Amino acid sequence: MALDLSQNKYSDVSMEEKDRLFAEAKADERWEHVLYGCYECGICVAACPSARFYDFSPRVIAQAVAREDTDLIYTLMADSIWDCSQCFSCDRCPRKNSPGQIITILREVSVKNGLKSAKEALQGYGRIIYKIMLTGTQVSPDMLQPDAFPDWGTHVYEIAENLDDWRKALPPETLHTTETSWVIDDKTIIELYLIWHMTGVMDLISGVDEGLYDIIVDVMEERLEEAGYDDVTFD
Amino acid sequence: MAHEKVNGCVILKDLYYNVENNTWVRVIDDSTVAIGMTDVAQNLAGPLLHAKTKKVGTTRKQGKPIATVESGKYVGPVKSPVAGEITKINDALSSDAGLINKSPYNNGWIVEMKADDLSSDLATMVSGDAAVSAYKEKIERDDIQACEQIEGADTYD
Numbered sequence: 156m157a158l159d160l161s162q163n164k165y166s167d168v169s170m171e172e173k174d175r176l177f178a179e180a181k182a183d184e185r186w187e188h189v190l191y192g193c194y195e196c197g198i199c200v201a202a203c204p205s206a207r208f209y210d211f212s213p214r215v216i217a218q219a220v221a222r223e224d225t226d227l228i229y230t231l232m233a234d235s236i237w238d239c240s241q242c243f244s245c246d247r248c249p250r251k252n253s254p255g256q257i258i259t260i261l262r263e264v265s266v267k268n269g270l271k272s273a274k275e276a277l278q279g280y281g282r283i284i285y286k287i288m289l290t291g292t293q294v295s296p297d298m299l300q301p302d303a304f305p306d307w308g309t310h311v312y313e314i315a316e317n318l319d320d321w322r323k324a325l326p327p328e329t330l331h332t333t334e335t336s337w338v339i340d341d342k343t344i345i346e347l348y349l350i351w352h353m354t355g356v357m358d359l360i361s362g363v364d365e366g367l368y369d370i371i372v373d374v375m376e377e378r379l380e381e382a383g384y385d386d387v388t389f390d
Numbered sequence: 391m392a393h394e395k396v397n398g399c400v401i402l403k404d405l406y407y408n409v410e411n412n413t414w415v416r417v418i419d420d421s422t423v424a425i426g427m428t429d430v431a432q433n434l435a436g437p438l439l440h441a442k443t444k445k446v447g448t449t450r451k452q453g454k455p456i457a458t459v460e461s462g463k464y465v466g467p468v469k470s471p472v473a474g475e476i477t478k479i480n481d482a483l484s485s486d487a488g489l490i491n492k493s494p495y496n497n498g499w500i501v502e503m504k505a506d507d508l509s510s511d512l513a514t515m516v517s518g519d520a521a522v523s524a525y526k527e528k529i530e531r532d533d534i535q536a537c538e539q540i541e542g543a544d545t546y547d
């Protein structure tokens with residue numbers, strides 16, 4: 156989809172708010188090391204894999220922040236920075252700019268301020284955290300669904316439809332799974348939950364996503380109780 | 391069944407809704423209710439792969455999870471709209487979570503609960519035209535995309 160960079164595209168957001176968000180990015184201690192100026196040579200765009208697949212340009216982002224065009228920067232934060240694959244191929248800039256690092260900072264500001272684009276971009280990570288915390292494996296074969304991976308093309312329909320069979324075709328029996336990357340031993344799971352309990356990591360999750368915290372803790376407490384750890388609670 | 395569509399999303403007027411948590415309640419008797427996800431909720435989650443309900447006998451406070459649903463990229467709780475005990479679960483969901491997508495208000499019901507104080511819980515929800523208005527406001531406020539009925543879905547023409 157073509158990127159719409161028209162002026163004041165997000166007129167519902169005040170200029171004061173756009174200025175404030177940019178000021179927050181600029182206040183980041185990394186800022187002075189990632190932006191020096193731009194020759195407009197286009198080396199960053201030529202090296203950028205995302206630029207080949209999306210209407211995305213690291214040069215546009217570097218130039219917008221160099222000009223301190225806060226209206227355009229806001230539009231890029233809403234519509235463009237999430238297309239970066241964070242590979243830092245753009246770090247070959249002869250002026251030593253790092254559009255990838257600029258984007259990292261802009262993304263962090265977007266997340267901290269709860270921008271809609273950040274919530275949408277990170278939505279998929281909720282299930283990844285759920286998987287890591289409950290199974291110790293971060294991805295599962297059943298994530299390969301047409302709505303989640305349209306970039307796989309029509310091939311993904313066939314994969315999703317016959318996932319059980321595909322997995323059973325793999326020689327190791329421990330990979331005959333679709334909900335987890337491989338079969339997870341009960342003992343491993345219990346040890347994992349005890350580590351989360353002892354390190355207080357669940358407190359971090361409760362601060363970020365209460366709904367996710369509730370469902371993870373629910374499962375953990377149930378499994379721990381079944382394993383004889385009745386006294387372990389996360390309250 | 392009386393219903394209205396808001397941005398393509400079906401709202402049945404005879405149900406009670408917790409709009410914030412996107413759940414519905416069907417009153418079965420003085421204290422027993424069936425609970426499920428709304429059409430808006432199932433559209434936001436996308437095609438569901440897993441729906442894991444809590445066990446029969448589990449007691450829940452209002453707002454605590456009675457089930458967890460997963461799609462390709464989404465996981466989230468179904469938050470209980472009432473306080474009480476789970477008395478029945480929809481076993482069919484363990485093998486076909488997609489029932490929630492196809493039939494959110496009928497075959498895709500999630501649990502039945504015996505509520506501790508149903509009248510107080512219902513007082514926190516909306517029904518009928520008030521539910522339709524509340525969803526119009528929510529869909530506009532949250533910029534929710536139009537609901538799409540997937541193949542084999544219940545028809546509400």
